Amino acid sequence: MNHNRYIFWPQELNTRSLCFPSEELAAVAIALRGTDYVVLDAVPSQLIEDEELESPYVIVGKKKACSNQWDFTIERTCIIEFKPPRIELLQFFSLEPISLSLPEKEYDANDSNKEFKSLRQLWGHPRYQAHDKKLRHSLKLLNLFSTHLAALYHRYPHYSRKPIKTSNRGIVLWNKLKFIRGFLARFCFYLTIFTYHLATCIYLILNNGFLPLVNLSVTAQQIDLRCQQVCYFPVQYLRINVNVSLRKALPRFRTYSEASANLRKDLPSKYYPDYIRFYNTLWLMLNDVSFGLIFGSILLEKCDEIAPVLHRVITFCLYDFINTVTLVLAQNPVGIKLNEELALFLSDMFLWTIDFSNLMFIKPLADVDTLKFFLNGLAKISCVFGGTFALSMIVDYFSILSIHIYLFYRISSKIYHWQLNIMISLFYLFCGKKKNILRNRVDNNFFQLDELLLGTLFFIILVFLTPTVLAFYFSYTVLRMAAITIEIILESIIALLNHFPLFALLLRIKDPRRIPGGISLTLKKIEGVPHFELRNKPLSIYLMFKPFVVLMNHIRDNFYSIKTLKQITLGLPVAIKRNKLYQILYSSLPKRPIDIHTLHDKWEQFTNAKDRKLD
Incomplete structure (x- = not known):
């Protein structure tokens, strides 16, 4: 049985074909093991006539001069047009909606249903995701499109239409300020450690096992929340910046035949929710003070x-x-x-x-x-x-x-x-x-x-x-x-x-591609080869406010439901259990403050990554 082969096609190449109609072009694509073809660039045919492309690069189609039609070398082809995500702006495709909560603190309105929880656990198992495994790998390839394109130009510089700019001025200036930035870095590090220790001590006092004040006082609970946020800020910041440092170093491949086979699986989306949670908390603190x-x-x-x-x-x-x-x-x-x-x-x-x-x-x-x-x-x-x-x-x-x-x-x-x-x-x-x-x-x-x-x-x-x-x-x-x-x-x-998910809402308004909630494929009315358009679906408002929906459901079940009426009828106590009720809203924080050794390891990883980037 023959299956259709999919070719992911950047939409900007359609504009280039119209701008240079007299050129004969060849579509250079990349395909790794377990992925579909992703076209990186359309280069003039005379540049590749006497040159054989190394794996994983391949020519998937050619366009004759004065023609807008592409002849593809692969049979039973489907074209999926997409707008390349800009990795420096944290744009990416995601098959599932990104989570604004920590994975270990996912809550759902149907969490009380055991069958639903079992079904969700099975669905998350790799065995049950084999049907879309190829699509997932292809989306990872699309997310790092600019990285692969840079790798192609690095291997074949004459393919690039833009001159490669090289300047050491920034690196020289950075090295001159090495002593000052080292002093500032150490000062900030020790200030962070002092603040962390102070917040941890307050957290331990408020969560004392003999008299946990967080269960008795809303003010104590608010102080506890701020202490946990302060303890988690350094880890979030280092995760985000280590991720950025590693991402900037990605085009340096050891062998171009591997291209991006060794790219990190967590890029660019693993620590991206930390980015949203970090800046959302900062925005909320500023708005709170205002x-x-x-x-x-x-x-x-x-x-x-x-x-x-x-x-x-x-x-x-x-x-x-x-x-x-x-x-x-x-x-x-x-x-x-x-x-x-x-x-x-x-x-x-x-x-x-x-x-x-x-x-x-x-x-x-x-x-x-x-x-x-x-x-x-x-x-x-x-x-x-x-x-x-x-x-x-x-x-x-x-x-x-x-x-x-x-x-x-x-x-x-x-x-x-x-x-x-x-x-x-x-x-x-x-x-x-x-x-x-x-x-x-x-x-x-x-x-x-x-x-x-x-x-x-x-x-x-x-x-x-x-x-x-x-x-x-x-x-x-x-x-x-x-x-x-x-x-x-x-x-x-x-x-x-x-x-309040303020930062996520602002991202959704400003650039929906930075907060993906899935993908959509739209069939385009083009004769010949089937064409689809791949788009990002922004994260829904419901998913942004899901912790509040769950909280309202818990409040309704605990205080304004048939269960409450039954408790009142039997003379059972109806009380506010803050430690259980509002833990849902701690979904963006770990259960306990991050250990100081973990914070130190993250700092070392961050500084080492920056040094490698400048070497």
Whole structure:
């Protein structure tokens, strides 16, 4: 069975054929093992008549003078036209969308589906990618088109239409500044090491196993994020620059018969996501500080007006309103007859807790002078460290002010949960059954008459007490969910400011070829040999925001779903587990800061690569 042979054709050669119609041209292509033909240049036929091209170069077609038709030497040919990617601008083709996350931290909205995870793991195995292996190798050849073209001109200088410029002025100047650049390099290196050690120490303090502050405080989590980013910056920078240094040295081949057989497989795209993540983080930090300056200036200007308003809002929402709700619950709300003694006991207990909370921290923290002091400090921190730190401190401030709501919710949920479990056990007893805890099942059991009678009496008593407990539990659950919603909204804004794919969006607008999301082939209406046009598809907006989509799905599943309703019905706690919930947004960072030895090895690799480039 005969298969079509594909020839990748640079679109710029079509323009050259029109500009020089009177020339006889020959298309020189390169083909390595496991790749299709990639045309590098169209050279005048008289230059190659008496010369035999060495492997892997081959002539795949010729064009006669005063003709626009090419005669190809290969049968059953399909032409795939492409625009050569400019490797110095980090343009390249990719069969799959590039990932903006670290490979070991890939998340998906369907990660809970085990079958989907297994299918994705199998699809990533080389055995299941054999059907497009040749295309992958050909795309690697296209990505290094300029490198192969330079190698061709280096081997056959007379093929080049442009004069080869050689200048040692830059190298001489670079060597003259060797002492200064060495001093600056060492100074920057030791400054980086000092900053790295400082950030690592802060990271270890915040992630202490005895009291992990990152799980308790949003501000601590924000500091932890910045420390991890600072620790990862040097590695990202060195990866990017080592990659650039190696890429600039690629045209120096040992044997031209091998051409690019020994080219690195990771070029040019392996460390390219690091380039996007690195500059995206820098952009976000600058924007964070800019946002903080605006936010801080507004707070400083309107501090005297905002503080009294906040005082009234906090006092009403966190003391007066809750106090009123608790008093109403003790007086048969909306006509529901509650157990008077139990309602009075619970109401007195919660009212005492409200008064204690108001005396200890709500009244002092909500005082106008205290709020002015807090807003002034918040404005200064916002101007220096960014708006995310200001929002984090606001979330922690609100968490402290609303801690009594959490206590009311936990107390009422515990009482309701215990009562519900006792009622279920007594109902099993009434039905002549008993729950087997060891085997997690319900077995038949024989009970004495006095046991059945006593259990039935307790069951009836608890049933009559349930509306009272449920009224308190439902009221405080609503208040707790309202507090959780406020915290989630603020933390979502912080997450958006910290991980918004700004740089990727700018790249997509400026040059979509620098952020590939796959390829597309379009059939061109040309008679004769089939012609296709190869294009890059830019990375989709959905994939850029995939971590946020996954985060929103997790928030919905944990707080606003049937699962949450089931937890509330059973009296199970609903809490914000920041260490698990927001790890999705750490997808561009390693699990732990990079080891100092790894950083030193990367630095040595970087300096050695630069020295080799200048030799």
